[in-house]
Amino acid sequence: MREPTFLVLAALADGPRHGYGVIREVETISNGRVRLRAGTLYSALDRLAADGLVRRGREEAVAGRLRRYYELTDHGAAALEDQTARLRANAAEADRRLRVRRAGLSGGLDSATGPAGALA
Template identity: 65%
Template sequence: MSDAPMREPTFLVLTALAEEPRHGYAVIEDVSAMTGGRVRLRAGTLYAALDRLRAEGLIEVDREEVVQSRLRRYYRLTAAGEQSLAAETARLREQAAIADSRLRARRTEFGGAPA
């Protein structure tokens, strides 16, 4: 994976898989829950992302099972996926700290209430 910032859907899919292996629909539900419904992945978008993340070595198939005559595939993070998610989390944390610092300075400079 490159050093470019991770796209939000990728970040959210990896975050959903960080907790435990999940099948596609469970990833869609978890992403919606994490974002308060702001991000709603469509099945086609999700499965294209899962295929791409597998090709990049960030996730892998954990197991498969048949439910109501349909194959349900569970995915999990690989070690590379965990490292990539951790690096992106650190990058976002650093950016948020800079923004927070500047907002606090602005409130102080312009007489607003401190955070």
């Protein structure tokens, strides 16, 4: 699952949002790293709806414009949970390997040659 898809699902995890609300929430969740354009978002929402991960909810007219809300389905919530677990496991493994690296570097290891200059 690509990061923007993950973030769209995460933005809908705590309740329905209209398109612009999803765009703002994705930007908030990603600390401004991911900024979705409206066309990109609506294409993603159409694809996610076709996959059964989100569904269109209610619609309302605001200032003469139609505002459509989207919500996470149970299938979407399960996919988000699975992806969250996978990312958490990957991050834990990366952290473990970085700790090993830091311990090795502080113990006189050289990343190119191994311990104390010997060839690895």
